[in-house]
Amino acid sequence: MAEDEREIQVALAGNPNSGKTTLFNNLTGGRQHVGNWPGVTVEKKEGVARQDGYRFKVVDLPGTYSLTAYSLEEAIVRDFITREKPDVVVDIVDASNIERNLYLTTQLMELDVPMLLALNMLDVAESRGISINVELLGELLGMPVIPTVGHRNRGTDEIKAAVVGAIRGELPFRDIQVFYGKEVEEEIRKLQEIIELQKGLSGELVGVYGSRWLAVKLLEDDERVAGELSSHAGGDSLLFEALEKSRKHLFSIFGQDIETVIVDYRYGFVAGVAREAVKREHEEPVTASDRIDNILTNRILGFPFFAFFMWLMFFLTFFLGKFPMHWIDRLIRGLGNMISTNLTSPLWLRSMLTDGVVGGVGSVLVFIPQIFIIFLCISILEDTGYMARAAFIMDRIMHWLGLHGKSFIPMVMGFGCNVPAVMATRTLESEKDRMITILVTPLMSCTARLPVYALFTAAFFAANQGTVTFSLYLMGIILAVVLAKVFRRFLFPGESEPFVMELPPYRVPTLRGTFIHMWERGSLFLRKAGTIILAGSLVIWVLSYFPPGVAYGSEASLVGKLGLFLEPLVKPLGFDWRAAAALLFGFIAKEIVVSTYGTMMGVGENRAALSTSLQSVFTPLTAYAFMAFTLIYTPCLATVAVVKKETGSWRWTAFAVGYSLALAWLVAFAIYRFGLMFGLGG
Amino acid sequence: MRSNCAMPLAFMNPGQEGELVEVRGMRHLFRDSECAPVHDDKRRGHWRGRFRHSDGGHGLEHRLMHMGLIPGHRVRVIQNNAPGPIIIAVKDSRYCLGRGIAGRLMVRPDDEGHNPAGTPVP
Numbered sequence: 001m002a003e004d005e006r007e008i009q010v011a012l013a014g015n016p017n018s019g020k021t022t023l024f025n026n027l028t029g030g031r032q033h034v035g036n037w038p039g040v041t042v043e044k045k046e047g048v049a050r051q052d053g054y055r056f057k058v059v060d061l062p063g064t065y066s067l068t069a070y071s072l073e074e075a076i077v078r079d080f081i082t083r084e085k086p087d088v089v090v091d092i093v094d095a096s097n098i099e100r101n102l103y104l105t106t107q108l109m110e111l112d113v114p115m116l117l118a119l120n121m122l123d124v125a126e127s128r129g130i131s132i133n134v135e136l137l138g139e140l141l142g143m144p145v146i147p148t149v150g151h152r153n154r155g156t157d158e159i160k161a162a163v164v165g166a167i168r169g170e171l172p173f174r175d176i177q178v179f180y181g182k183e184v185e186e187e188i189r190k191l192q193e194i195i196e197l198q199k200g201l202s203g204e205l206v207g208v209y210g211s212r213w214l215a216v217k218l219l220e221d222d223e224r225v226a227g228e229l230s231s232h233a234g235g236d237s238l239l240f241e242a243l244e245k246s247r248k249h250l251f252s253i254f255g256q257d258i259e260t261v262i263v264d265y266r267y268g269f270v271a272g273v274a275r276e277a278v279k280r281e282h283e284e285p286v287t288a289s290d291r292i293d294n295i296l297t298n299r300i301l302g303f304p305f306f307a308f309f310m311w312l313m314f315f316l317t318f319f320l321g322k323f324p325m326h327w328i329d330r331l332i333r334g335l336g337n338m339i340s341t342n343l344t345s346p347l348w349l350r351s352m353l354t355d356g357v358v359g360g361v362g363s364v365l366v367f368i369p370q371i372f373i374i375f376l377c378i379s380i381l382e383d384t385g386y387m388a389r390a391a392f393i394m395d396r397i398m399h400w401l402g403l404h405g406k407s408f409i410p411m412v413m414g415f416g417c418n419v420p421a422v423m424a425t426r427t428l429e430s431e432k433d434r435m436i437t438i439l440v441t442p443l444m445s446c447t448a449r450l451p452v453y454a455l456f457t458a459a460f461f462a463a464n465q466g467t468v469t470f471s472l473y474l475m476g477i478i479l480a481v482v483l484a485k486v487f488r489r490f491l492f493p494g495e496s497e498p499f500v501m502e503l504p505p506y507r508v509p510t511l512r513g514t515f516i517h518m519w520e521r522g523s524l525f526l527r528k529a530g531t532i533i534l535a536g537s538l539v540i541w542v543l544s545y546f547p548p549g550v551a552y553g554s555e556a557s558l559v560g561k562l563g564l565f566l567e568p569l570v571k572p573l574g575f576d577w578r579a580a581a582a583l584l585f586g587f588i589a590k591e592i593v594v595s596t597y598g599t600m601m602g603v604g605e606n607r608a609a610l611s612t613s614l615q616s617v618f619t620p621l622t623a624y625a626f627m628a629f630t631l632i633y634t635p636c637l638a639t640v641a642v643v644k645k646e647t648g649s650w651r652w653t654a655f656a657v658g659y660s661l662a663l664a665w666l667v668a669f670a671i672y673r674f675g676l677m678f679g680l681g682g
Numbered sequence: 683m684r685s686n687c688a689m690p691l692a693f694m695n696p697g698q699e700g701e702l703v704e705v706r707g708m709r710h711l712f713r714d715s716e717c718a719p720v721h722d723d724k725r726r727g728h729w730r731g732r733f734r735h736s737d738g739g740h741g742l743e744h745r746l747m748h749m750g751l752i753p754g755h756r757v758r759v760i761q762n763n764a765p766g767p768i769i770i771a772v773k774d775s776r777y778c779l780g781r782g783i784a785g786r787l788m789v790r791p792d793d794e795g796h797n798p799a800g801t802p803v804p
Binding site for chain 1: 696699722741742743744745746747748749752756757760761762763764765767769771773775776777778779780781782785790
């Protein structure tokens, strides 16, 4: 960092689907720090941009429609802007949906911070016959307006330049506020006076928010502002008496609640701006996106298309993934051979590197291509806008489960990794819907379970590997469905929340955006392989190697003793002590089930040898029961941690772990016993 | 005029258009067959009667308004997967609404609609 650089904070705000993330990536070059907002699990993204000796700390605020206190995201946006006071707020407005987007702008304007407007997706607007007079728009809103086309990286430098211009005070700003009409303004003024008068009581709140904003929020019945003010004001209720009087007075004039009146005035302001600065060729055009929706969400065709896309996702994952898998496998095997031929002593080190590291981590690294492909597919589903349609199509089925279509999105994401899937339940408004979705999402077979399937199907079901793997995915889905219904009935009875969701228009995803999206998630796996799985493999190696002198990974080793101790628990399922040990370590991360076998059997660098040794301890029937157990039992450590964070309750976390363990045991037991009954014991 | 009666969005056909009128509480759903007393006074700030205050509808109507579903705006039905959800267009936005909400959002359909108001669509 250069010495004379000045650091400034730039916040990006905007509606969901306004292209905020694309613009963020353009500004920061995709290098970002993803964390959480303090105390909550909403994702916080930060990145860095530079211009003219300034270092911008760019913060991507959550996408919101408004700045009420109803939702966590909206509260985060307004708290950040009012308390952290970013140097510049860039409001990203979707030009093809300008009026709805400007509604948020009117509320950001009330927060009294330096603002820029990035008028994004101008190309889409133009293609729909919407032309916008950019200069006039800027004049009407009293702030600089910069046209951008996020997905072509146009306007990025102009935004940076404008941010610097705003910092240096070179750009024209005018303080423009929504005028709420004579009657409302009169009451705002009255409340403002009292707030100013009681400045001593409300203290810093006036400094943070400004008295006008506080007055408007009080009239809007904003619970958080009212709560904060009353806690500051102590016993003094002058303000709230006046507020009550104002509300009554306004109700007698308008005949409806004041919040509705205020929202209406904001839209009125927006409509006025749009009338001046926006020209439309067609009043309500039927867009290309609507025509696609006629087919893809059609009541008859919708579901077959959806099923096809899901099939395609898995087909691509398994089919395309095979090739790079092969190369990586060969590379790892070569590495293992190289170590064992060149490193002859000490023996323990050789064993640790070949059996522990290469055997443990290598057996998981092979699946990186498949993991990346499935994340790529999920990113494409999201970035094209199809994921929201999937929620629409699945709503009927989900409704039958007592959930609605939105719950389906985390479940699809669960096929990639359960951790972001559980986090994605944030978008569900109802606490009950969220809990049910969090509890059943780990049943979606994530990519970490793939190595287990791949290893076992290759060893036991070589002829129909695909079908067997598919049956496991299906089993996960069916169990999730059944359990969602059970949980709704017995644990969280009641109606599901009203279902409203904006459908973003279909978009051709950009290569860059989709790859960044995929990388964000997929790289977590690489990191996991380098940390947790490596550490787990080494622990298992130690347990297999010691006490000194025993045969590696035998019953006499530590891992053998541990496994033998647990064996009675899994004996009824037809598993031996090795399976018990593998499942125990698999709790850390499910891939470790495979690593454990790779390490324990000391054949890590050779997958064919591993298959052969597995055949000596499993039958096809017990192998299938084992895969089912792996699918269902206890979500991995990372998922458990995120379940705890999201539910905020140890009790529910323990329940999630406990029910899945019990269910896994029962299902594996049923598979094994029924299999034996039908003579599949083999 | 029969065709000017407000009806639940849930009963409208794909392609049909109209004007958003109000969000109704559950209590009123499917009960009154006659026209809702809707004022035609469109002057700003005079929305008397547009919203009926009834149970359950209150928080929801505000949420819908913040999302851009405003009484007086025009609405077009894009897809109606009865008895499932519905997709509508309001201005430049497209929304997916569950059956529950679609049954409570009252719309005054245009006269020239193929499906006269009040006739439920299967």
